[in-house]
Amino acid sequence: MMNERVERRVAVIMATDIVGYSRLMEADETSTLDAVKRLQASILSPNIAARGGRIVKLMGDGSLVVFSSAVDAVDCAISLQEELASDQKDVALDDRILLRIGINLADVVIEGGDLFGDGVNVAARLEASAEPGGICVADIVHRQLGAKCRSDFRDGGEVALKNIARPVHVWHWRDAPMAGPSTSSPAARMSIAVLPFENLSGAPDQDFFSDGITEDIIGGLARFRSLSVIAASSSFSFRGKEAGLKEIGKRLSATYLVEGSVRRSGERIRITARLIEAASGAHLWSEHYDRSVTDIFAVQDEVTRMIVSTTVGQIESANVRQALRKPTTSLAAYEFYLRGLVHMRSYGPDDNEQARLMFEAAIERDPQFALAHAYLALARLALRGYANAPADILDAALALARKAVRLDEGDSGCERLLGLIHYFRRDFELAERHYRRAYQLNPNDANTLVQMGGLLTRRGRLDEAMRWIDEGLRLNPFPPQWYSVTLGNTLYILGRYEEAAAALKEQPNPGQFTCARLVACYAQSGNAAATEEAKARLLKLCPDFSTDDFINRGLLLERPEQRELFRQGLLKAGLPE
Structure with missing residues (x-):
């Protein structure tokens, strides 16, 4: 022992940890161990070696790695998270292996191949502060990165880390592939x-x-x-x-x-x-x-x-600090914004126009009011048919929603509404990215959860979609009307026609698209009397109803087999093509 070499030098330390490792082991020890060994061999070790890193410790639930370059360490961490997300995308949510990664740069002691020092402890605490699937780096690491890579991280401010005397300025990877609501109980x-x-x-x-x-x-x-x-x-x-x-x-x-x-x-x-x-x-x-x-x-x-x-x-x-953010310092702007929200949530013939006027008045009084910009984008789309709005209106709404996010990158509502605008534009991949960012900023926003569930339904990931929707309904057990349409749409595609109809009937005054869904539900479940009643209501609302028009304008479905499923239901009910 006395002959072992002790070395002190500046190093970049990366700490990784598997999220929910104890739960995974309790559920299926053998499968978890096999999966971890496979990922260590196929993803972790090759990525570290390719960037000049050295694994100091390799435990069942994580690792400690040392690099000589902050750029290499961060590049390795991003690559690990992206490859792991791709590898696990088809695994059931509760069985997925997710990593948290923390990176620090500090003076360390190297003894017998092991690392010691406060810098190692800080790396471990940064890892604990990272989101599931995310990366948290110290400010000293962030400053070593190039401009492009620095922009991949959002400022987390100064935080108090457990058992660390001084607050540490941290940065979080923006594109953390959050697994969704099932990662925490x-x-x-x-x-x-x-x-x-x-x-x-x-x-x-x-x-x-x-x-x-x-x-x-x-x-x-x-x-x-x-x-x-x-x-x-x-x-x-x-x-x-x-x-x-x-x-x-x-x-x-x-x-x-x-x-x-x-x-x-x-x-x-x-x-x-x-x-x-x-x-x-x-x-x-x-x-x-x-x-x-x-x-x-x-x-x-x-x-x-x-x-x-x-x-x-x-x-x-x-x-x-983020939780106590305020949307504006102008009381007048705030009042107009609140009045706009009241109109946006109402269903009168003039409510969308009144909402637009209120949000515009809020922005006039505070041009930096991010949420007012985001809701103005939505109000303008609502006036022109949402997804069926003309291309120039959709483009203008997107520009406005992007401006809202630039004005306040930490507001989950702005991210959610930007995701919604992308959804209306049928940019489903971008919509999912922004919904995940919104969830990362605020995991308790039921609207984000249910909208994400509706998007995942349209992308064919039905089991995952139901998890998001169920969590949204748990947080909002007395929800607005549009939740029932999202749930009904998912249940229909799952083939649970009677449950879908029950969900859709929650709407007291359904429009033509909801009525069309109800017709398809009843027809597919074989309820002839209910089918005829729903069909009569639909044709009263829309005498020139066309199945093709509904499929192309009312559904926003990405997968052809889902469109065909609705087509079958409507044609089975005797509605015109």
Whole structure:
């Protein structure tokens, strides 16, 4: 031992770890070990060797690798993640092997072939901070990269790493191939529902303001991966109902409830918030804030911070700064934006036009308001038929949605709406990429989950699609109407016609495309009476209905066999080609 050489030098350390290794081993030890050995031999070792790396330790659930170049280490990490994602794409979600990778550059001690020092510990903590399928690098590594490679990473700010004295500035790989909602167990996260804050201002037309504050608090909480946050539309379904808090908690599957009120009088505003344990009704925390309306965003931040610290304790510090982001500092822009959202979620004949006007007014007052740009893109498409809008309208909407993401790269809503615009343009691969980024930024946004599920259905990945949709419905058990269409479409393609019809019937006033889906469901399930009734309703809405027109304009399906399945159902019902 005394003759072993001890060397100290600057090195680049890469730490890798398999996500959920214990769960995989418990489920099927033999298959997991075989898969890990195969991937180590076919992907890990060749990529490391090709870039001059040396494996210091190779464990069952990870590795420690040393490089002499930060560029080589990052190039190796990206290659590993991309090849692994490709290798695992046909494996069931719960059985996939995913890596987290952390990279640091530091002075280390090399003794007997092993590595020691704080720099090694930091690399391990960076790995733990990475997303499943992702890469987290220290700022000192990021600065060694070329401009093109640097742009592949988004700024994660300074974070406190466990057992590391000083905060570390980190960067996250933008294209982390997130596996989706099944990579973490919802049961392991605390669930919380924020009930609509009561408007005590005495003016019903100010409901939108208290609702907007409620939704912003929900949005702030939803960015913390330690919490499972119930979607706003489900929480809002209990407005004005007599159900007790215990019953609301049970129906929303929420451990904790937040309720409160907003009173606005002239230039002053009072916000009251209470955190309640749903099962017992115990008040865990309450506070009120008397402020000028110009301080409204600071109040919302403070409410969110207090709720989080009370329910979770030590929250993932890497996400705190991002979770408390505010969309604008202009109260006037914020009010127009909230009014636009109300119109976007309504179904009146003039609502889409009113939404457009509100979002344009918000941008006029704050040209840097990212979400207002994103929703304006959607409102303009809604006015012209969404996916059936003229090419120039689709192009303009895409440019506007891209601008929204440039204005705020950390906002999941902007990424989701950009994904939706790509979906309407039938750019399904780009749509999936942006939905995954939106999910990475906010895994609790039920809209992202369900829209991603609908996209995966159209791409033929039905089992994966149902996982996303199921998780979205879990977070939003009282969803908006379009969720039922997404679910019904997926169930139909799966051949579960009666379930599909039940989902589609959730829409109280279905349009022609939903009615057409119902006709196909009933025809395929052999329910002649229901088929004729649904067909009569469809032809009343659209006397010149054409199966070909519906297939080409109403479905946005990528796979020909799916289009044929709908064609068979409609023709079986006796509808014209």
